[in-house]
Amino acid sequence: MKINELESVTIVGLGLLGGSVGLAIDRVFPHIKRVGFSHRQVTRDKALEAEVVDLVYNNIPEAVRDADLVILASPIGTFSDLLGQMAEHLRDTAVVTDVGSTKVLPVRWGQKKLKGKVEFLGSHPMAGSEQRGVEFARADLFDGAHCILTPTEATKNSTVKLLSDFWEALGMLVCQMSPNEHDKVLARISHLPHVLAAALINCNDLEQMMLCGKGFLDTTRIASGPAGVWRDILMANASNGAAAVGRLIRELQKVQKTLKEKDEKKIVQMLTKAQLKRNELIEKKMLRKELPE
Amino acid sequence: MKINELESVTIVGLGLLGGSVGLAIDRVFPHIKRVGFSHRQVTRDKALEAEVVDLVYNNIPEAVRDADLVILASPIGTFSDLLGQMAEHLRDTAVVTDVGSTKVLPVRWGQKKLKGKVEFLGSHPMAGSEQRGVEFARADLFDGAHCILTPTEATKNSTVKLLSDFWEALGMLVCQMSPNEHDKVLARISHLPHVLAAALINCNDLEQMMLCGKGFLDTTRIASGPAGVWRDILMANASNGAAAVGRLIRELQKVQKTLKEKDEKKIVQMLTKAQLKRNELIEKKMLRKELPE
Numbered sequence: 001m002k003i004n005e006l007e008s009v010t011i012v013g014l015g016l017l018g019g020s021v022g023l024a025i026d027r028v029f030p031h032i033k034r035v036g037f038s039h040r041q042v043t044r045d046k047a048l049e050a051e052v053v054d055l056v057y058n059n060i061p062e063a064v065r066d067a068d069l070v071i072l073a074s075p076i077g078t079f080s081d082l083l084g085q086m087a088e089h090l091r092d093t094a095v096v097t098d099v100g101s102t103k104v105l106p107v108r109w110g111q112k113k114l115k116g117k118v119e120f121l122g123s124h125p126m127a128g129s130e131q132r133g134v135e136f137a138r139a140d141l142f143d144g145a146h147c148i149l150t151p152t153e154a155t156k157n158s159t160v161k162l163l164s165d166f167w168e169a170l171g172m173l174v175c176q177m178s179p180n181e182h183d184k185v186l187a188r189i190s191h192l193p194h195v196l197a198a199a200l201i202n203c204n205d206l207e208q209m210m211l212c213g214k215g216f217l218d219t220t221r222i223a224s225g226p227a228g229v230w231r232d233i234l235m236a237n238a239s240n241g242a243a244a245v246g247r248l249i250r251e252l253q254k255v256q257k258t259l260k261e262k263d264e265k266k267i268v269q270m271l272t273k274a275q276l277k278r279n280e281l282i283e284k285k286m287l288r289k290e291l292p293e
Numbered sequence: 294m295k296i297n298e299l300e301s302v303t304i305v306g307l308g309l310l311g312g313s314v315g316l317a318i319d320r321v322f323p324h325i326k327r328v329g330f331s332h333r334q335v336t337r338d339k340a341l342e343a344e345v346v347d348l349v350y351n352n353i354p355e356a357v358r359d360a361d362l363v364i365l366a367s368p369i370g371t372f373s374d375l376l377g378q379m380a381e382h383l384r385d386t387a388v389v390t391d392v393g394s395t396k397v398l399p400v401r402w403g404q405k406k407l408k409g410k411v412e413f414l415g416s417h418p419m420a421g422s423e424q425r426g427v428e429f430a431r432a433d434l435f436d437g438a439h440c441i442l443t444p445t446e447a448t449k450n451s452t453v454k455l456l457s458d459f460w461e462a463l464g465m466l467v468c469q470m471s472p473n474e475h476d477k478v479l480a481r482i483s484h485l486p487h488v489l490a491a492a493l494i495n496c497n498d499l500e501q502m503m504l505c506g507k508g509f510l511d512t513t514r515i516a517s518g519p520a521g522v523w524r525d526i527l528m529a530n531a532s533n534g535a536a537a538v539g540r541l542i543r544e545l546q547k548v549q550k551t552l553k554e555k556d557e558k559k560i561v562q563m564l565t566k567a568q569l570k571r572n573e574l575i576e577k578k579m580l581r582k583e584l585p586e
Contacts, residue, residue: 126504195545199545200489201567201571206570206573209574213421215486216483217575218512219511219512227568235560238555239553241552255492260531260532270495274492275519275520278513278516279517
C-alpha cells in the first residue's frame with residue numbers, strides 16, 4: 001500500500017499523542033477516514049468534540065475492521081492485549097504500528113500476536129509534553145520532531161516506505177534503527193534524563209528546594225511527567241535503563257573525585273567540554289530547523 | 294545606616310548581575326548615585342551606554358571612595374584581591390557585600406581583608422541567566438527571586454536590616470542563613486544540578502544526542518552556562534559539592550538496582566514520589582508568586 005492509497009486510519013488510544021495524530025492527519029490528508037478507539041466513554045466523547053477522529057468505537061474488532069493503518073497510541077503496557085484482540089479482525093493488507101517510547105517489546109509483541117499475517121512496524125514519534133489527555137492534542141505536535149522507525153529483517157520495504165511517508169507528511173524527520181539500537185539510544189537520551197530528574201527531586205528536601213532557581217526547575221521539569229506512562233517505559237527497557245544509569249554514575253564518580261581533589265584544571269575541562277558539546281548540539285539542531293534560531 | 298540614607302552605591306564588576314543591580318537601583322532609588330568599576334574599557338563604555346551606572350572608574354580606590362554601599366559583582370575568584378585593594382579607601386560607615394554564589398569564602402575574605410573596620414555581609418541574590426554581559430542587564434532580573442543573606446556573629450543588626458531592605462526594595466524575597474548552611478544547601482539545589490547537567494552531556498555521544506527531545510534539552514540547559522564562572526563556584530564550594538554529588542550517586546544506585554531487578558512497585562514509588570514532590574514545589578512557588586500561575 002502507498003501513502004496516497006490510505007483511506008482509513010484507526011487510532012487506538014485517544015490521549016495527547018493519539019489525538020494529535022488524528023488532528024495532524026486531518027491537516028494533510030483531509031480525505032482519510034479517522035477512526036478512534038477508547039474503552040472510556042468520556043474519552044470517546046471528548047475525542048469527537050475535539051474532532052481528533054471522525055468516529056469512535058468502544059471495541060477493537062469494529063474499530064480496526066476497515067483500517068488500512070492501525071496506530072497504537074495507548075500506554076505500552078496495553079499493547080500486547082490490544083494486538084491479540086485485533087489480530088483476527090484486521091484486513092490482510094493492513095499495516096499496524098505504534099507510538100510507544102520503547103521498541104524491542106512492541107515489535108516482538110506485534111510480530112507474535114499478528115503472526116506475520118499482518119505487517120507490524122514500530123514507530124517512535126519523539127513528540128509530546130507533560131500535558132495529558134485528548135484536550136491537549138495539537139495538529140502541529142509533530143512538526144520538526146524526530147520519528148524513529150524500527151524495521152526488522154521481516155519487514156517489507158513497502159511498509160517502511162508507507163510509514164516513512166506517513167510520518168514525514170505529518171511534519172517529522174524520519175530515520176531508521178533496529179529495535180535493539182533504538183532502545184539503547186533512547187535509554188541514554190530520554191529514559192536516563194527522566195530517572196535523573198526524579199532522583200534529583202527525591203534526594204532533596206522540599207524546604208531547601210523552595211529556594212531553588214530556574215535552573216533547578218528546568219533540570220527537573222520532566223520529573224512531573226505521568227508516573228504510569230514512565231513506569232511502562234522503564235519496565236519495558238529496564239536493562240538498557242540500568243546500563244545508562246551506570247554510565248552516568250561512573251561520570252558522576254569522576255566529577256566527585258575531581259571536586260574532592262579540588263582539581264581546578266579537571267573541573268574546567270569537564271565544564272568546558274559540556275558547554276562546547278551542548279552548544280554544538282544546539283547549533284546543529286538550529287541548522288536542521290529543529291529549534292528556532 | 295538606613296536604606297533611605299543611602300546616597301552612593303558602588304558596583305564592582307559590570308556584567309549581567311552588576312548591570313542589573315544598577316538598573317534595579319535606578320528603578321526604586323533614582324536619587325542614589327551609582328558608581329561602577331570595571332578594569333576593561335569596553336565594559337565601562339557599554340555600562341555607560343546602557344545607563345546601568347552614572348559614572349565609571351578603572352581603579353578601585355576612586356570607585357569606592359564615596360560609597361555607602363559597595364557590591365562585589367565580579368567572579369568569586371577576584372573577590373579576595375579586590376577587597377584587599379579597597380580596604381584602605383572605604384569610608385568607616387560603608388557596608389560591603391557581594392553577589393557571589395558561595396558564601397563561606399567571600400565572608401571569610403571580607404572579614405579578613407576589611408579587618409572588621411568596615412562591615413562585610415554576604416548576599417546571594419539568586420537570579421541570573423545563561424546570558425553574559427552588561428548588555429543583557431535587566432531592571433526586573435531580581436523580581437520575585439530569593440536573596441539569601443549570610444550574617445555571622447560579628448555582623449551588626451543594622452547591617453542585616455540595611456541589606457535586607459535593599460534587596461527587598463529591588464523586588465527580592467530575603468532570608469538568612471549562616472555561610473556554612475548556605476553553601477551546603479546551594480551545593481544541593483544549584484551546584485549539583487549544574488554538574489549533573491554537564492555529566493549528562495559528557496556521558497553521551499553527540500550523534501545520539503541529535504535525536505533528543507525537549508526534555509533532554511531542558512535537563513541539560515544549565516550546562517551551557519559559562520565554564521569560568523562555574524569553575525570559581527565549584528572550587529569555592531568543592532567539599533559540599535562532592536558531598537551533594539555523593540547523595541545523588543547513592544540515589545541513582547538505588548534506581549539502578551530497582552531497574553536491574555525490574556521491581557515495578559519500587560519504580561512506581563520512585564516516579565510517583567518525584568512527581569508529587571515536584572508538583573508540590575511548583576504549587577508552593579506559585580502560591581508565593583515566585584512562578585506565574
